[in-house]
Each structure stands twice: as C-alpha cells, then as structure tokens.
Amino acid sequence: MSTKLSVEHVYKVFGAHPKRALERIERGEGKDTIFAETGMTVGVSDASFEVQEGEIFVVMGLSGSGKSTLVRMLNRLIEPTAGAIRIDGRDITRMTRRQLIELRRREISMVFQSFALMPHQTVLENTAFGLNVAGTSSSEREKRALDALDAVGLKANADSFPDELSGGMKQRVGLARALAVDPGILLMDEAFSALDPLIRTEMQDELLRLQAEQSRTVVFITHDLDEAMRVGDRIAIMEAGEVVQVGTPEEIVREPANDYVRSFFRGVDVTHVFTAADIARRDQITVIERVGVSLRAALSRLQEHDRPVAVVHDRERRYQGMVSVESLTERIDALGRREEGAIEEAFVPGVEPVAADRPLTEIMTQVAECPWPVPVVDEHGRYCGTISRATLLHTLNRTEASAA
C-alpha cells in the first residue's frame, strides 16, 4: 500500500492574528488560555497522520474537537494556518487557485452532513453537479451520473427532486454526486450523523459494499464510536484540536492513549472489535501428535496436571483435535491390554475450531454451547489457543464493568 494523503504538522487558528497564536502554541500555551487571552480559536493543532491508498480512515472526536476543520483543510475549503498536506506527494497548501479548482474537480470530493443537495435540481442533475462544473459534455455527464446513481441504488429516482426523497435516499444522492467524478479521495464529514440509527447502519453497509467493489481512499468523520469501529480501517482520535491517537480499532480499544480516548469506550460493546485471536489463551496442555505417542501417556499427562482436556497438534503446530480424560479413558478401556491405539481415535467429537479473525460476536454462541474450550486456528490451520466460556464471560464482564 502506498501513502495517498499525508498531513504534516497542520495547524488552523481562527482569528485576527493566527501567527501570534502559533507562537503561543509553540511556547506551550493551551487552546483555552489562547482563547481567553486573545479571543482566537485553535481549531486544529499540530495534526500529523498518513492515509493509505484504499483505506477508510476515520477521524473521531467530540463535537468541537476540530474534525470538520481538519477535513475541510484537506480540500482547502479552510486554509491551513501552517503545515503541509500532500496528496500523492503534491503539497496542496502551495497550489494556486486554478490548480486547487482542478484538484477539487478531479481528485477529491466531499459528502456533507446536511446532504447539501441543490433543491432546484433533479437527482440526476445533482449527481452530475461536479461533472457539470468541470465542463464535461452533457451526454457523458448523464451517463456517468446514471452509473453513480445505479451504484447507490437510486437509478429509478433520477428524475425526482431532493425534497421528494427520504434522508437516507438524499444521502445516497450525496454519495453518488461525490462518486460520479470518480475521485481518488472521498471526504465524508459526519455524512451519516443526521440519519436514523437503522438507516445509518444501512448506509455504513452501503459504504463498505461500495468500498469492496472499488476501494477508494476515504476520510470519514464521525463522533460516534460504533460507526468508527464499523467502517474504519484505522482511526484517528481528536481532542481539542489535537490528534491524540492513531491506530486500528483494536489497537485503540486495547491501548487507549489517555482517559479521553478511554472515555469513548464506556458503555460500548467491544464484542465486534475483538476477534477470536484477541482473547484466545494458550493455557491448555498440548500433545504433539507423532508416531508412538500413546493414549496412556497423554492420559497420564492430563492427570498429572489435573486438566480435563488437551489440544493435539502436529509438529508444525497444525491443529488436529482435542482429547479429554474421559475420551482417552474410554478408548483405552475399549482396547486390549497390549494394543496401542492412534490418538485420533480419542478425539472429542463436536469440537470445531474457529478462525482467528472471526469477530467475537460471531463465535459467542459456539463458545457458549460447546462443553469444551473452543480451539482457535490461524489461516494456515495453526493452533493459536482456546477460548473457554470463562474467558468469554470475563471479556464480556470487563466491557460491562467499564460501562458501569
């Protein structure tokens, strides 16, 4: 993956003398002090991060933390006070007006919270807005706009007017309008925040589906953690104008940079953030399957450690099965005194391993219903650990404890 967009030490100060405010920031004065003493607002302070080609990069933070300001600097709807913003290596803060207009027409488009459709234009005309502005011929304009509408499932409404559509449909038009120009980067400022929860989830799925069809670089702003976790490949968290943490959803859940970040997870269901591998434990006894490992030796190991089950894997750590004290005893009893049985014959039936990358939500039932710990395997079939009911309960408990 290559870097599509890089933001380097970007600042935005709203007020009469931004440079003076920058000096104060340099001296270590806080946003509040600067506002109290000069009346200037530090919207964004020293933001740095990189967005990779094809990823959905979420910027999350409370209201007023500078998300909208940040995203508007990426297409210079708001002029940065300092810093560099590179798209494909070109610093857009140095572009002339004409280059900037060209960039906005071809390379970067935007979806707005309030949809911002033109009420006097039909859905089709709205969708073709960017192409129209760029001077595309009317036949091509129509074709591409129809394709974009088709992609969001609104081709049938091409001749409607915005006020005849529901909120969700309006935002689909907003999305189609942004997609019609086939941009390299899509900016979405709280694009789904004005929608009902149900429609909102639907739109998130729509975005993920579109992303699966053709992946674009998306900078997605939200104040909602659940949304961030659902759509984000990586998340940047903003607090009072500063980017306090950047990481994958898991990294952020596991190691919140500070209390502000932690506070987001209060009352949040993390079961869809954690995967099987995240909570799997390597505390089971393992038996390496090889010629000559006897059922009796395995049994005695179990009894020695006072454990009910053991995991059997081969020399490459590939998972083979699970044996229990009972299954081993039963098998040994069935065999004659001198006979040596193969260990496969003692595998506990009904224990299915789960893939390491499955989210917790999907495996919860299986873990809960299985009498034994459920083994977890990676994509090569290698054993990663097991998840017992106790582990699962413990994880769920921790979520609830932090929610309380």
Added chain:
Amino acid sequence: MIGFSADTASFWQSLQERFVIDLKIGEGFTALVDFMREHFGLLFDAVAATISFVADNLTLFFNYLPAPVVFGVLAALALWRVGWRFALFVLAALYVIMSMDLWPASMDTLGLVIAATLAALGVGLPTGIIMAKSDTLQAIVRPVLDFMQTLPAFVYLIPAVIFFGTGRVPGTIATVVFAMPPCVRMMNLGIRQVPVENVEAGRAFGCNGAQLLFKVELPLALPSIMAGINQTIMLALSMVVIASMIGAGGLGDPVLAGIQQLRLGIGFEGGLGVVILAIILDRLTQSFGQRNKRGAGLLTRLKTFFSRNGKADAT
C-alpha cells in the same frame, strides 16, 4: 408652571442665540445641486435620454397593443401561473378598467412601472450581489437603504424635478430610486441565507466564482430574489401614481384630479384602477417566486381547466 417666567424664556433665548449657529444646510444643499448640475450635466442628460427612450417606448407599446391582446396575454399568464379563477378575475378586472375609460392611463402606468422596475432591477440586483459578497459594502449600503426607505415618497420628487424638470422622465427616475431598496436587500439577504454546506458543496466540487454564483447561490436565493422583485414592482406602482404630481401621467392623474377638484367619483375610479393593476402584478410576480418544478405548462393547466369544467357540467 409658576417658575416659568418671562425671564427664563429670555434666558433660553439668549443661550440659543449665543450657541446655535446657522449651519446653512439648505444653502449647502443648493450649492451641491448647482455643482452637480454644472459638472455632471452630461451624465444627467444621458440618464434622462435612456430613461425617456425606454419609458416612452414601453408606454407607446402598451398603448399600441390592441386591448384584446392585452386581455388575452394577461389572462393566459394568470391561467398558467395561478389558476383559472384568477384568469377570470383578470378578465373581469380589465373589463372594469375599460368601462371606467381608464385604459390609456392604465397602459401608461403599466409602461412606466415596467420601465422603472427594469431600471431598478438593473442597478439593484448587481448591487445586492456585491453587497452579499462584501461585508464592508454591506455596512455602507445598508444605512443608505434604511435612509431611502424612511424618506417619504414625496421627497423623491424634489431632486428629480431639480435635475430633470417635470414630466415622464423625472417621474420614472424618482420611481426607480424609490423602488430599488427591496430588490437590493432581498438579493443580499437571499444570497447570504444560502445554507453554508450548499456553498461548501459548490466550492468542494470545484466551482469558480461565477459558477458558484450562477449554479448555487442565485438558484437557491431565487425565492427571496423574486420576493424582492415583487416588492419593487409594488413600490414602483405606488410611486408612479405619486409621480403624476410632477406630470408623469397615467392612473395618478385621475387620483390627483379627485384630490385637487374634490371630484370623489373620478378619484375613486383612478384608485380602483391602481388597485386592479396592483393585484394583477402582485399575483403574477409572486407566482414566479414559488418553485414550480413539475413545470405544469400552459397546456396542462388548460387541460385541467377544461376537464374540471367538463366534470362540473356533467354533474
């Protein structure tokens, strides 16, 4: 009351004599007007020539149009934009005007109103646009507009007469100035009220200044702009009537005659004519402010009109 003696009165009198000097505002104004007449005479002549050309031709044109054509066009417009009831009203109202023998006067007034409105919009709308784009200009223009709107209508006649004498031209010019403020204001307001995100959307998709104005701001400000135009037309109509005092002609003449000669009937007829024109112009221009996007054309209107009548007949 007891303490208010002749002494105190003369005390104030002496104070006033000592401290209040005559600023000679009236003389200053006269000097200014003289100065302007001397140095900008050519400009005034040019303005007068243009206005007189437009106003004369428009009044001529409306008077030249055979009455049935005017009936037909106005009724068709009414049917298209408003509805069949209003179309019937228009026909009846125009008939009343004819019966009062006020047709030529009404056509004069219509021509003057349209000429003055065109001039007012020509100056006012661009001013409103610039005003919307610049806070400084707004700060300057707004008090001027406030001032213009608080001045009584008659006051506009004075400079018009001074610079342009009497007749149709100064009448129209006074009307232009008097009728301009609403369209400036509403244009400014309309553009400023376009939702921020729509303007941002325009810019985000790469609009340059002109595209932003024509593809986003003006279309979204249209209802407000049309309301301003409507008010401008209404003000122009009322001013044209007043301007008959300086010889502008039209429907103001019978009203003026009614006042001066205490001829109640004539005055009332003139007034009624003005009201009729006002209603027709008002409803028609208002209808353009509402977004009729389904584009219910004249044909559809006619169809619904006849089908509705057909049903009415059947029952």
